[in-house]
Amino acid sequence: MAPLDAARATLKSTFGFADFRGRQEEVVERVLDRRSTLAVMPTGAGKSLCYQLPAIELEGTCVVVSPLIALMHDQLRAARASGIRAATLTSADADWRETLDAFRSGALDLLYVAPERASQQGFRELLTSARIALFAIDEAHCVSEWGHDFRPDYRLLRPMMDAFPDVPRLALTATADAHTRTDILTQLGIPEEGMVVAGFDRPNIRYAIHPRDSVGRQLQALLDSEPGPGIIYAPTRAATERLAEKLSTTGREVRCYHAGLPPDVRAANQEAFVASENMVMVATVAFGMGIDKPDVRFVAHAGLPKSIEAYYQETGRAGRDGDPAQAQLFWGADDFARARMRVAEVDAGRQTGERARLDALGALVETAGCRRAVLLRHFGEDPHETCGNCDNCCDPPKSVDATVVAQKYLSAVARTRQMFGAGYVEGILTGQSSDRAEKNGHDSLSVFGIVEGEEALLLKPVRRALMVRGALLPTEHGGMMLGGEARAYLKGERELDLVLPPKKQRRRQG
Ligand code: ADP
Ligand code: ZN
Numbered sequence: 212m213a214p215l216d217a218a219r220a221t222l223k224s225t226f227g228f229a230d231f232r233g234r235q236e237e238v239v240e241r242v243l244d245r246r247s248t249l250a251v252m253p254t255g256a257g258k259s260l261c262y263q264l265p266a267i268e269l270e271g272t273c274v275v276v277s278p279l280i281a282l283m284h285d286q287l288r289a290a291r292a293s294g295i296r297a298a299t300l301t302s303a304d305a306d307w308r309e310t311l312d313a314f315r316s317g318a319l320d321l322l323y324v325a326p327e328r329a330s331q332q333g334f335r336e337l338l339t340s341a342r343i344a345l346f347a348i349d350e351a352h353c354v355s356e357w358g359h360d361f362r363p364d365y366r367l368l369r370p371m372m373d374a375f376p377d378v379p380r381l382a383l384t385a386t387a388d389a390h391t392r393t394d395i396l397t398q399l400g401i402p403e404e405g406m407v408v409a410g411f412d413r414p415n416i417r418y419a420i421h422p423r424d425s426v427g428r429q430l431q432a433l434l435d436s437e438p439g440p441g442i443i444y445a446p447t448r449a450a451t452e453r454l455a456e457k458l459s460t461t462g463r464e465v466r467c468y469h470a471g472l473p474p475d476v477r478a479a480n481q482e483a484f485v486a487s488e489n490m491v492m493v494a495t496v497a498f499g500m501g502i503d504k505p506d507v508r509f510v511a512h513a514g515l516p517k518s519i520e521a522y523y524q525e526t527g528r529a530g531r532d533g534d535p536a537q538a539q540l541f542w543g544a545d546d547f548a549r550a551r552m553r554v555a556e557v558d559a560g561r562q563t564g565e566r567a568r569l570d571a572l573g574a575l576v577e578t579a580g581c582r583r584a585v586l587l588r589h590f591g592e593d594p595h596e597t598c599g600n601c602d603n604c605c606d607p608p609k610s611v612d613a614t615v616v617a618q619k620y621l622s623a624v625a626r627t628r629q630m631f632g633a634g635y636v637e638g639i640l641t642g643q644s645s646d647r648a649e650k651n652g653h654d655s656l657s658v659f660g661i662v663e664g665e666e667a668l669l670l671k672p673v674r675r676a677l678m679v680r681g682a683l684l685p686t687e688h689g690g691m692m693l694g695g696e697a698r699a700y701l702k703g704e705r706e707l708d709l710v711l712p713p714k715k716q717r718r719r720q721g
Contacts, residue, residue, distance in 0.1 A: 214243040218268050222260075225267060225293055232257050234409035238381070239264050242345060247380040247401040249351065251392060251408040251591065253527070258383045259286060262347035263295060265381075266320040271342035275323045277349040278362060283323040290321055297321035300328060314341050326353070330367030335374060343378045348399060351382035355394035357564050359386070359520075369400055386520045388571070388589070390564050408591035411523070415530045416538050418582040419602035420575070421712065422675060423541040426513050427457045433539055434461050434491060439508030440484065443493045444525055446514035446546075454513060455493040468494035496525065505532040511539045515546035518568045519575060519589050542576050544678040548685040551678075551694070566681075573679040579603060579610040579710040606713050613709040614700070616662065616669045617677060621697050623658040624683065627651070629692035636691065637662075637670045672709055 212220075218239055222228050231239070233256055241248045242265040252258050266273035277283045280301045290297040296319050298310040313319045314337070328334055346368075352358035354365035372380055382399050384391075396403060421429065430443060443458075445451040448469040459465040464487065466480045484492045485504050492498060496517075510529040516522040522540070530536025547569065554565040575585045582601040587594040597604045623640050624631075638645060639653050642660025653659065662670065677683035682696035699705040 214268065215240050218243060218264055221264060221267055225295070226260065226264070227293075228260075232410075234407050235261055237409075238407050241405070241407070242379060242381050243268060245377075245379040246405060248405045248407060249382045249384075249392065249395055249399075249401050251384055251406065253411055254385045256385075256410050258349070258385070259289075261383065262345060262381050263290060263293075263321065265345055266347075267295060269344035271317065271344035272314060272319045273321050273345040273347055274329070274338070274343055275321055275347045275349060276326050276329050276365075276368060277323055278326060278353055278360075278365075280325065282349075283325070287323060295320050297323070299323040301325060311337070317342055326362060326364035326368060330364055330371055335371055338371075338375065343375055346372050346375075346378055346380045348380065348382045351384040351395050351399065352386060352391050354382075354398040355391045356561075357388070357391040357394050358384075366398065369398060373400065386524065388518065388520055388568070389591070390567060392591070406591070411587055411590040411592055412583065412594070413527060413530065414598075414600065415533055416526060416536050417600050417602075417605075418526070418538050418540075418586070420540045420542065420582060421602075422672075423513075423543040426541050427454065429541055430454070430458060430511060430513065431461060433509060433511055433537070434458065434463055437509050437537060438489055440487055440490050440504070440506060441492070441509035441511065442499065442507060442525075442528060443491060443511045443513060444496060444498075444516070445493055446495075448495060450513065451493045451495055458491060458493065463489060463491050465491045465493060468492055468498040470495065470497045496521070499525065499528050502528070504528075506534070507531070507536065508534075509537040509539065511537075511541070513541055515542045515550065515572060515576075516540070519571050519586065522572070522575070523586060523590070540576070544675040545685070547573065547679045547681075551681055551684060569681075577676065577679055577710055579608050579708075608713055609711045611669070611709050611711060612706065613669050613673050613676070614703075614706045616666050616673050617682075617700050617707040618703070619658060619661055620670065620673055620677065621682065621693060621701050623656075624691055624693060625697075625701075626656050626658050627653055629686070630690050632689045633674055633691060637674075640670065641667050669709065672711065673707065676707060676709055 235257055238248055238250045238261040250258060250261050262273055262275060280303055283299050283301060287297050287299050298313060298319055300310055300322065314322055348368060353360050353362040380399060380401055382395055382401060392406060443454060445454050448471045451467050451469050455465050455467040466483065468477060468480050484490050485502065507529045510526045516525060526538035529538055550569050554562055557565055571589060578585050581597045581604050583598040584594045584596060619640060623636050627636060627639060639648060639659055640662040644654055648654045674683065680696050681694040682700055684692050684694040686692050
């Protein structure tokens with residue numbers, strides 16, 4: 212029997228599954244072929260199977276590196292329940308002797324260890340006394356400083372595995388942006404062609420993204436259209452409380468959740484939400500992890516999430532039951548402005564990555580194309596151009612070439628010596644005389660009044676777009692200055708295609 216056919220039989224007999232899911236088959240096939248692989252799959256996609264199944268099929272033991280003892284023991288229980296010969300070597304285990312004997316005699320399919328153990332010299336010697344089928348590295352993003360959970364011990368895995376050049380490696384992770392993924396490949400010595408990315412689409416979630424203007428009213432409209440339970444993420448504790456208060460006049464039960472609330476209030480609110488069929492929870496991102504509520508009908512963001520990964524994870528809490536659900540994001544240019552200022556403050560080594568994170572978010576909120584396609588491409592998939600279930604697919608926005616207006620805007624900021632706010636600069640551009648402008652001599656600048664008619668309507672969206680792109684930056688005193696990207700626009704090297712949301716009232720569909 213071909214190895215994959217044998218594996219398929221084991222999938223049924225040992226695990227009781229009718230078939231592989233998503234791209235498990237591809238990963239398992241590669242591993243059985245002893246080719247090193249990085250499997251990127253969202254939580255719940257079935258990553259464990261990707262090493263457990265080959266562990267049974269291949270001769271020798273699969274050594275699994277896992278960062279948390281509690282997690283290891285959960286997996287151990289589950290593996291043993293399926294009849295897999297598995298053990299853990301942790302400080303919490305009393306049966307080391309039996310485990311070592313079983314390992315050396317080839318009587319283990321799986322051996323779970325923590326990264327700090329795996330990197331010790333003694334462990335390396337132990338490995339030479341047994342037959343190793345596979346190294347599986349769970350939560351592999353921990354190896355990367357780009358990731359959200361860097362663990363220095365993971366860096367020692369590479370030299371450990373390099374001592375066994377014939378043993379294939381399988382790294383597994385749920386969240387990884389492009390940087391983190393490339394870094395995982397490098398840090399763990401896995402070839403680029405070994406990356407398998409799978410199954411990030413959540414087809415029942417309808418994505419919609421709007422510029423923010425009076426977010427209370429925008430959220431109100433969402434609540435009116437959606438009677439089921441929902442989560443609204445707000446950027447700060449104070450903002451959650453403000454919004455919760457505002458929205459509680461809508462007749463819906465609205466509660467609040469953030470780390471500043473007393474633990475008993477937090478627990479009570481969470482419990483009430485899980486049990487509820489119509490509650491709205493206004494929360495910071497502290498809310499949601501580990502909450503099992505499949506019928507969340509919407510997730511809204513009142514401010515920009517931290518990254519596309521965070522956005523995906525947070526919106527992913529909607530519609531786990533597979534029924535239609537909505538993800539709505541309301542963003543403002545000031546979100547980007549603030550985030551760019553924060554980037555300028557982090558140490559130089561991390562700036563490129565942080566900037567890339569922001570640029571990716573900028574591309575998502577500003578695209579005239581399919582939101583889902585942007586998301587899925589970000590996760591390395593190759594989606595259709597349109598999904599039919601996002602705001603831009605259902606109601607295509609107009610896009611206009613606003614390059615000239617952008618140039619006028621940036622020159623006005625430069626000519627007024629980067630000392631004024633939007634209101635003043637836009638007043639100069641549209642030729643509004645004022646005492647202040649006269650006193651500064653700005654009414655005689657060449658940019659005075661060069662924006663006319665229809666163009667004036669583009670000023671606000673142009674300012675927003677320039678801020679998103681880092682061509683315009685806020686100053687501490689409420690003014691604006693030119694950012695690093697401004698030159699390219701002024702010199703005509705870069706164009707600004709502006710997405711204008713459709714004017715007509717969005718019809719609710721679905
Ligand atoms: P992950 O580690 O990717 O979050 P798990 O490995 O914990 O996911 O698997 C999630 C669930 O999916 C588990 O209950 C597992 O038994 C189940 N599962 C995995 N593979 C399959 C499959 N091929 N068919 C059906 N269920 C599967
Ligand atoms: Zn779409």
